[in-house]
Amino acid sequence: QAVVTQEPSLAVSPGGTVTLTCGSSTGAVTSGHWTYWFQQRPGQAPRTLIYDTSSRHSWAPARFSGSLLGGKAALTLSGAQPEDEADYYCCLYYSGGRVVFGGGTKLTVL
Amino acid sequence: QVQLQESGPGLVKPSGTLSLTCTASAGSISTSQWCSWVRQPPGKGLEWIGQISQRGTTSYNPSLTSRVTISVDKSKNQFSLTLTSVTAADTAVYYCSSHPGYWGQGSLVTVSS
Numbered sequence: 001q002a003v004v005t006q007e008p009s010l011a012v013s014p015g016g017t018v019t020l021t022c023g024s025s026t027g028a029v030t031s032g033h034w035t036y037w038f039q040q041r042p043g044q045a046p047r048t049l050i051y052d053t054s055s056r057h058s059w060a061p062a063r064f065s066g067s068l069l070g071g072k073a074a075l076t077l078s079g080a081q082p083e084d085e086a087d088y089y090c091c092l093y094y095s096g097g098r099v100v101f102g103g104g105t106k107l108t109v110l
Numbered sequence: 111q112v113q114l115q116e117s118g119p120g121l122v123k124p125s126g127t128l129s130l131t132c133t134a135s136a137g138s139i140s141t142s143q144w145c146s147w148v149r150q151p152p153g154k155g156l157e158w159i160g161q162i163s164q165r166g167t168t169s170y171n172p173s174l175t176s177r178v179t180i181s182v183d184k185s186k187n188q189f190s191l192t193l194t195s196v197t198a199a200d201t202a203v204y205y206c207s208s209h210p211g212y213w214g215q216g217s218l219v220t221v222s223s
Contacts, residue, residue: 001172036211038156046148046156048211057211058111089156097169099146099158 002026004092006102012080012109020105021072022090028071033092035073037066040087040104050075077107085109112137114206114214122200122221128193132206132214138187140164142208145189147180149202150216157202162189196221 003025012018022035029035037050048057050066053073063079073090085108091101118130132145139145146161160170162180170178174193182189193200203216 038211040156045205045213045216047213051210055210091156091158097144097161097163097167098171099161099169101148101156101158104155 001098002092002094002100004090004100004102006088006090006105008103009106009108012077012084012107014080014082014109016080017076017078018080018107019069020075020077020088020090020107021069022074022092022102023072024092026094029068029073029092031068033073033094035066036091037064037073037075038089038091039084040089042086046089080109082109112139112142112208112212114208114212116204116206116214116217118217118219120218120220122196122219123223124197124221126196126221128191128196128200128204128219128221130191130204130206130217130219132189132191134187134208137212139182139189139208140184140187142212143210145180145182145206145208147191148205148207149200150205151199151202159191159193159204198222 005023035053038046040046049060054066087104089104113136144161147159162168177194179192201221205216206214
């Protein structure tokens with residue numbers, strides 16, 4: 001089964017920009033992987049920020065954007081806010097309808 | 111927008127069967143391209159369990175495929191998860207989700223005698 005990799009932890013200053021990535025052990029991530037990005041705060045359910053690589057969900061702040069970058073999927077946060085401190089997960093779709101989650105990135109805003 | 115709510119027993123005995131239902135409100139699951147189940151063991155990351163497509167096609171995590179069944183009842187706007195032969199390793203918060211990214215609040219299921 002494919003392995004999806006994310007940075008275990010990242011830090012960003014308030015107002016700063018950070019990019020989280022999501023890679024696949026099978027090769028380059030493409031639009032065909034329909035990448036999703038989720039935010040999860042402690043004690044809460046995940047919340048979808050981005051679906052289908054770059055479509056922002058209706059409730060996701062405009063400072064979050066999704067893209068493909070250097071063979072990986074990327075989530076860029078521009079203008080970080082204290083409330084953005086959370087765990088972020090990506091998931092990729094593979095042939096046969098199977099889904100694999102990354103291990104998550106713990107984002108600290110300080 | 112679709113709102114999802116999981117329901118089912120919070121405690122299951124080892125070797126027993128875990129059964130959860132996800133009920134959609136303020137929207138119809140019939141219009142979702144897929145409905146899925148995801149779980150999260152305490153203190154760990156998210157794990158995809160499986161999904162059912164709008165056409166009724168199912169796909170499952172290879173590590174669980176021998177024990178899991180996902181089904182849908184469109185008349186009730188619900189979809190369900192059944193996981194057999196559970197062990198303590200199946201203790202987790204179970205979430206239901208539907209395209210394009212709606213989530214339930216989660217249901218903690220503990221496997222213990």
